[in-house]
Amino acid sequence: MEAWTYSRTGPYRQTLTLSTSHPYPTFPPKPPFPSTAPKPEEWILISVSYAALNPADLVALTSMPFFLHKTTSAVPCLDFTGVVLDVWSPTSSTPIFKKGDQVICTPPLPHLLSTGSGGLQKAIALPAKFCVPLPPSVPSIRDATGLFLTACTADLQVSLSNLRPGQRVLIIGASGGVGTMAVQLARCQIGPSGYIVAVCSGRNRDLVLGLGADEVIDYTQHPGPSLAAHLSQRFGEEEDKRFDNIIDTYGSQPLYTSCSSYLKPSGTYSAASIHYDSYRLWDLFRSVLTIASNTLWPKTPWLGGTGRTWKITSMMGATSEQMTRLSKMLGEGKLKVVIDSEWGWEDVHSALDVLGSGHAAGKVLVRVNGEGF
Structure with a gap:
């Protein structure tokens, strides 16, 4: 699978590379669970549509010591949208999401540090609690990318x-x-x-x-x-x-x-x-x-x-209340995501250049799979 990965910090044009053999994401093991395991929760597999770049990505790529990650390589980006491909639920209760749902996602930094799994990859598996549904009134999933x-x-x-x-x-x-x-x-x-x-x-x-x-x-x-x-x-x-x-x-x-x-x-x-x-x-x-x-x-x-x-302001991760309230405001037209520019999948370095210039008017997006999946 294709993904943008890095295994050390430094100038991103030297450290961040496009891999064509990144492992395809998997769900947690099936039950029964060991008694020492954390409480199981719903996970979803997503085809990533768009990823939004943030200054936090530049910090992670260029200056954050890589030993803070628990993995040998990592995929950056904490802000993305996508389409649900599959759902993993450890209980018989009705899952939060179903296949085909369009979602807005933002996993917290600790999740990225522990899994090395961010949004600059063709598909990602993550806990469902880090996502909310795209409001039906929002015309395009692109219009919601970079919200959170x-x-x-x-x-x-x-x-x-x-x-x-x-x-x-x-x-x-x-x-x-x-x-x-x-x-x-x-x-x-x-x-x-x-x-x-x-x-x-x-x-x-x-x-x-x-x-x-x-x-x-x-x-x-x-x-x-x-x-x-x-x-x-x-x-x-x-x-x-x-x-x-x-x-x-x-x-x-x-x-x-x-x-x-x-x-x-x-x-x-x-x-x-x-x-x-x-x-x-x-x-x-x-x-x-x-x-x-x-x-x-x-x-x-x-x-x-x-x-x-x-x-x-210390924003280490969005709360469920924030995500629900702000996505509702987006759906009601009280908020809009301003998009500065959209870049192709192979143009991530150029997109980071624009972000790093400090002069982007709104969000800098990367088209991963786009509207299709």
């Missing part, structure tokens, strides 16, 4: 911010995968009376306004420190123009350290990560140190802090 990692991260950021109707919100990195979801979810929380200012490239202005933003700040017109100065000038001089909350999907440390001039004292600065210019191990380590510093940094300004609450 981005939407669940944005959902956590919105939750940490405790958004309420009528609030003013600044969203940084608004045209990226998480950012496009954050704009939509924030609008749902603050309602029509709220106000969203989005920071993104000017070329994505119409896209972000169409998702629910009221105003766009083009960061390319305010390079480096001038962006923080511009935000302070535009929104810091009058109290009613300051933001109630800031959702930073990009991870800008300079904007956090300057936020006291345009974020209300009661506001929360919610970050999805800390941004650095590469995915090297050293930069990953620096990111961890910065997160620790921000978390422990005194909130009191006279002790050197910003005087504002800083929270980091």
Whole structure:
């Protein structure tokens, strides 16, 4: 079977290769089960339709120590859709899924580390609890690919911010995968009376306004420190123009350290990560140190802090409640997955190049089997 595999970390064009002899996925052993075995659960075999790439894939490929995996090789990608080929149920109860069902899937990182089995392969077997049905109203399975990692991260950021109707919100990195979801979810929380200012490239202005933003700040017109100065000038001089909350999907440390001039004292600065210019191990380590510093940094300004609450989003795996709720919102038209580009099965390296550029507007997809199976 064909799959993209790697057995060491490093530059992905050197380590990630297309295998034509990857083992076909299998189900767990049939009952009876040993007394020491974990409680059995339903598994499904899926023909993968599309895979959505995420920054977490770049971290895993280039900087995460490979010894964290329990397998000698691994297939990346935690975000994919597909069609159920077979169902394995350890009990006589009615299975969750049946053959032919279209599903949206996102196994958690610990599952990938223990099995080495991600979405960049023609077929995958995994526990059914990591998948939900494609809502019938969604016209194409492609339209749902990439929903969960981005939407669940944005959902956590919105939750940490405790958004309420009528609030003013600044969203940084608004045209990226998480950012496009954050704009939509924030609008749902603050309602029509709220106000969203989005920071993104000017070329994505119409896209972000169409998702629910009221105003766009083009960061390319305010390079480096001038962006923080511009935000302070535009929104810091009058109290009613300051933001109630800031959702930073990009991870800008300079904007956090300057936020006291345009974020209300009661506001929360919610970050999805800390941004650095590469995915090297050293930069990953620096990111961890910065997160620790921000978390422990005194909130009191006279002790050197910003005087504002800083929270980091930790999305190790989507909950069943999140997956069900967000897929329902997708089906109701309250959420949409913005797709930057779609790449062929043999073009994974090029797709990763686009993702790594940091300028993708929405999700970068890989067509595995496509709509057929």
